[in-house]
Amino acid sequence: GDEHGEVSVSFGSGNSRRGSGQLSREEKAKRQKIAAWGLGIIGGFVPFLALVGVLTFLVLYATTNVPSPDEIKQNQVATILDDQGHVISRIVPPAGNRTDVKFEDIPEPVRQAVIAAEDRDFASNSGFSISGLTRAVWGQLTGNSVAGGGSTITQQYVKNAIVGDQHSYIRKFKELAISTKMANEWSKDDILGAYLNTIYYGRGAYGIASAWRAYFNED
Secondary structure, three states: OOOOOOOOOOOOOOOOOOOOOOOOHHHHHHHHHHHHHHHHHHHHHHHHHHHHHHHHHHHHHHHOOOOOHHHOOOOOOEEEEOOOOOEEEEEOOOOOEEOOOOHHHOOHHHHHHHHHHHOOOOOOOOOOOHHHHHHHHHHHHHOOOOOOOOOOHHHHHHHHHHHOOOOOHHHHHHHHHHHHHHHHHOOHHHHHHHHHOOOEEEOOEEOHHHHHHHHHOOO
């Protein structure tokens, strides 16, 4: 201020000191370059992962053989009879109490109820679910164990009877490849029948026949 108490104000140039909350043009440009570089890396990495996934699926699809329905055998309860046909004993395998039943002997309402609960597009899908696969991959990437797989009936059967439930990308892609091939080579009745005779229903019952006995004490 001068002797009259007036305050003189000088306006600084663009090179003057800025507030702590402001960035210079150079700093803004630098940060924008870093952000663009990061987006470029991500933008290139995602298509690369997609390409690897497609190639993995194609290789597994081409090299994996799907057995016929009669070739996949699961452990079942062994029933020992005497020469009069009376039951002496039943031997339950480590996998639990399971007995195969013919598909035509499974009541139609049971088949439809399972389809409605597990895979409503079962009659028309190609053995796998894109949305389910996406959730499974996302769960693996994020470590989210509750993301789920959203698997189709075909995928669930393949997991239980052929590839196992180990958590890995290769196992999931193998499941996908076999399910796709199975949907092309097996009838829907064969897939659903195999599924109903394999899955776990609780109370130590594997398969629909054992579940019927466990819950209703009927054949």
